[in-house]
Amino acid sequence: MNIIKVKDQQMGGKEAFNLVKADIENGAKVLGLATGSSPITLYNEMTNSDIDFSNMTSVNLDEYVGLEADNEQSYHYFMNEHLFSKKPFKNSYVPDGSNPDAEAATKAYDKIIEDNPIDLQILGIGRNGHIGFNEPGSPFDGKTRKVGLTESTIEANTRFFDDEKDVPRFAYSMGIGSIMKAKKIVLLAYGENKADAIAATVDGPVTEDCPASALQNHPDVTIIVDEAAASKLK
Ligand code: F6R
Numbered sequence: 219m220n221i222i223k224v225k226d227q228q229m230g231g232k233e234a235f236n237l238v239k240a241d242i243e244n245g246a247k248v249l250g251l252a253t254g255s256s257p258i259t260l261y262n263e264m265t266n267s268d269i270d271f272s273n274m275t276s277v278n279l280d281e282y283v284g285l286e287a288d289n290e291q292s293y294h295y296f297m298n299e300h301l302f303s304k305k306p307f308k309n310s311y312v313p314d315g316s317n318p319d320a321e322a323a324t325k326a327y328d329k330i331i332e333d334n335p336i337d338l339q340i341l342g343i344g345r346n347g348h349i350g351f352n353e354p355g356s357p358f359d360g361k362t363r364k365v366g367l368t369e370s371t372i373e374a375n376t377r378f379f380d381d382e383k384d385v386p387r388f389a390y391s392m393g394i395g396s397i398m399k400a401k402k403i404v405l406l407a408y409g410e411n412k413a414d415a416i417a418a419t420v421d422g423p424v425t426e427d428c429p430a431s432a433l434q435n436h437p438d439v440t441i442i443v444d445e446a447a448a449s450k451l452k
Contacts, residue, residue, distance in 0.1 A: 219420060219433065220440045223448050227408045230442045231259025234340070237404055237440060239269065241338045248275045250339030250397070251301070252350075253293045256406040257340055258300060265304040275334050276307045279341070279350040279397075281315035282386035283364060291379060291386075309334075313362065313390035320364040323390055327362040331396050339400035343407050346370050347415045347428035351391035358432045360393030394432050402438045405430070410446040417450035 224230045238249070238260070251257070264271075278297060287294035294312045302310050311330045317323040341349050346368060352360065353368045366388055367375070376382045397403070407416050419430040420441065433439045443451075 221420065221448070221451070222440060222442045224442060224444055226444055227256075227259050230406055230408060230444060231261075231263045233442050234260040234404055234406060235263035235267065237402075238264065238338060238340075239267070241402060242269060242274070246337035246401075247273075248277060248334045248337050249307075250336040250392075250400050251276050251278050251297065252340050252342045252406075253278070253280070253296045254342045256342035256408060260340065260406065261300045265301060269305075271305050271307045274307050276302075276310045277331060277334055277336055277392075278310075278312040280389050280391040281313040283315050283318075283320070283388040283390060284386055286316045287312070287314075291384075313392075315390060320390070324362040324364065327390065327392070328396070331362070331392065331399075336396075336400040338402045338404065339397055341397070341403060341405040341430075343405060343412060343415050343419065343430050344371055345374060345411050345415055347418055347430045349394065349397060349405075349430045349433075351389040352394050352397075352429045354427050354429060356394055356426060356429050358398070358426065358435075359395040361395055362390060362392050365389055365391050394429060398432060398436055403433060403436055403440070405433065405439065405441045406443075407441065407447040408444045410449065412443075412447040413450040416441070416443055416447050417452075421452045 285292040418428040
């Protein structure tokens with residue numbers, strides 16, 4: 219694993235952008251994208267750049283079940299707001315959280331991932347080591363599926379909702395098996411509350427207890443961390 223330590227999230231966005239740009243210059247056509255606070259500075263760099271994404275495809279990691287794409291709390295909405303409305307891609311895929319048929323929604327998304335092999339996957343990480351919404355205990359060879367969110371994730375997500383009871387309890391998430399098939403992975407983590415998860419990801423055993431530890435088995439992972447998130451690394 220390649221670790222890049224940065225001063226703050228602004229610099230992290232710039233470092234991540236340089237990696238994305240270099241990969242596009244090398245022919246990358248499909249970007250795997252994440253939501254949440256960690257990738258926002260990267261998306262700002264992308265929107266302020268002169269890169270044309272209109273012949274590229276994006277595939278997002280996850281979406282809440284039960285939210286329509288135009289719901290302000292949905293990940294569809296987040297991506298439109300932070301990236302796609304400013305820098306449109308040829309095709310942008312996010313799991314269809316409005317489809318109550320989990321079997322159909324997840325199968326359809328696996329087909330999309332299969333048809334659009336991911337060149338570079340951007341990841342954030344949960345305080346419990348989750349990637350996508352693959353919470354501790356998720357299988358390392360998993361495909362897209364409906365997952366229940368843990369209490370710690372629900373609690374972390376309440377900051378985006380008016381009321382804790384409005385936070386969805388389920389999501390459709392790309393599985394760890396699909397994430398591991400991306401050619402390159404760039405994981406972003408900022409702040410002290412990510413320090414334990416980053417230490418477990420990098421220095422801990424490879425175990426389903428820390429989903430991101432699976433990345434130790436991937437040949438091309440870069441982790442971009444600020445000092446606080448790196449503070450518990452060996
Ligand atoms: C979001 C996702 C999650 C987040 C993680 C960190 O699409 O897949 O795994 O990356 O919860 O979220 P932030 O960046 O808000 O701390």
